[in-house]
Amino acid sequence: MIDAKTLLHDDLRWIREAMLSKIDGLGEYDARRPLTRTGTNLLGLIKHLATSEARYFGEVFGRPFPEPLFHWDDVAARRADNWAAEHETRAEIVDRYRRACDHADATINALDIDAPGHVPWWPRPDVTLFNVLVHLLTETNRHAGHADILREQIDGAVSVDAAGRDAAYWENRRAEIERAARAAGA
Template sequence: MIDDFAKDYLHGDLREIREAVLRKLDGLSDYDVRRPLTSTGTNLLGLVKHLSVTEARYFGEVFDRPFPEPVPRWDDLDRRGTDMWATEHETRQEITDRYRRAWEHSDATIAALAVDSPGHVPWWPRPNVMLFNVLVHVLTETGRHAGHADILREQLDGEVEGNGSDPAFRERRRAEVERAARAACPGEPVSPPVPGASTGPAPG
């Protein structure tokens, strides 16, 4: 039996990780939050924009509680992927504010419905779901993109949680991991440094 404890637990984790995603933008220039940092164009502000659509869609139309702002249709192939980056006409403030409004709408849906309330996800192979399924899915999706945001932020300025923010600690750890990798793979060619990684002297 799925009870309200499970609902409250998942909802609490979702609230925390939303805030973690937005913190990854703190202190960065508008260009740095927008610019592509992988070969496929992944960027910090695009992750926020994407998660806004995710929340609006899953806690909106899935439960017949549509988000009161336009959301791209899930079956509009021409717009697929456009939620992963910010155009020059969209401001950082607009995108982050929309994410917070999506939270508010999601939170209202979560509060109003029982954890086993039925929903319908037409783009899933098994479209008939419960609020529980959607909570787990959106928490997983947000956690996945929060991990992406962690790596992107570290590439930009080395900002990570805990001791990783100390440059000396980061360099020691990188060298330690590099030494272990080479020791485990003797005779293999050494690859060039990963873009954005620390590039101190190679361990002997």
């Protein structure tokens, strides 16, 4: 039987790679352009997750990430955490994400599932590695869902689970859903 720590960690490693796959084959503009009213974009999601991995599996457990991070209550810096400025390259952001994940993996491997941590920005700041693993897995999955939708908006690419269906399939599927929505709204 697989223990909870191994199961959660394996799932986290898998979804990290799924996140990175969302920028595969895209040009610089498409990887970073805002696709929602709030500016959500693919490379920005990866940049944000790099900070999250570094912070939650670093300072929360007294194992600080060896690169500078903005202070957790710096609102201006947090606003810049989810988009890529023109001077930041895709390679730099992806490499930082990979380094943050490697640092996180080292923390996860070194600590027991019930190892204590402290998240000063949470209402109940005393946590365990289990709490943080669940939080980061949830956070990364949430952003992977955003990334799925953003990528589909850019070029129609869909997740691995939906791949292999042709354009006619998706056109018919969308029409079926549209008919149901109109019928329910009438």
